[in-house]
Amino acid sequence: MSEADTEVPVNEGRETLERLYDDPEEGIAALLDHRADEPTVETQYPVFRALANEDRLRLLDALRNGERCGCELMVLLDAPQSTVATHLRTLREAGLVKNRKKGKWNYYRIADGAVMDVLDLAVALRGD
């Protein structure tokens, strides 16, 4: 429960770097300085995990033109109700959609313009 707890590095392959750099000490220091920022990764990960599913991409694409209730999305996906509800929950928990309850209906909409931007960028990315 003290510092014995802090992740002990495998450290395999560090000798490789000793050979790679002219000045290993400096090279390794510079490398470790460019290590990924953990809070950033932990913010991005849930977003991309939610986007990594064809049906959920179809849902978001369908919601570009405005809000839709669950029963509409069910017809659009041509999937069972429980499946659609589960996907919508995943999207909501990732902050990609918001919902508005009206009577027995639950209307979903894209949470933010940035969501559409991400979707568009993914397309642009493969257009080159």
Add this chain to the structure above:
Amino acid sequence: MSEADTEVPVNEGRETLERLYDDPEEGIAALLDHRADEPTVETQYPVFRALANEDRLRLLDALRNGERCGCELMVLLDAPQSTVATHLRTLREAGLVKNRKKGKWNYYRIADGAVMDVLDLAVALRGD
């Protein structure tokens, strides 16, 4: 092998729409008109699938400052060589990174500025 082959819709839940719309015929037509565009989804999906992994996000984050060879990334991730190589392959196949071989080393870099834009947008998206 004729039109019997074309995906037969489940069609469950369409009566729900008959109740939902004032003018069912028109409402359903409008709904189906907003069905997701399949080529778009098939373009987006491989990108987000490749991004939906913490180690791969760490790799991309590390490559923001310029190219790195496999052995450097192995140290950065503190993961076995085969694991890192597999992730790099996934990123390359999704078109997110490019590589340049020099002697026994293989240097990886981010394929396009749009990749960084996607990563940044995912962060911005959760910042509100």
Add this chain to the structure above:
DNA sequence: CACTCATATCGAACTAATACAATATGAAGC
């Protein structure tokens, strides 16, 4: 208040993704 309807949640079977040891490949140097 019993019934219907839209949606949510649960549970269990199924499928896809990941980790990583073992092994293969291919470039450099001797």
Add this chain to the structure above:
DNA sequence: GCTTCATATTGTATTAGTTCGATATGAGTG
């Protein structure tokens, strides 16, 4: 041509994600 070294691939055990029937919830209605 043998050896070393960086990287790639493969095989398999494990883990994570998905699907969807069954069931629960909760709003509206007669």
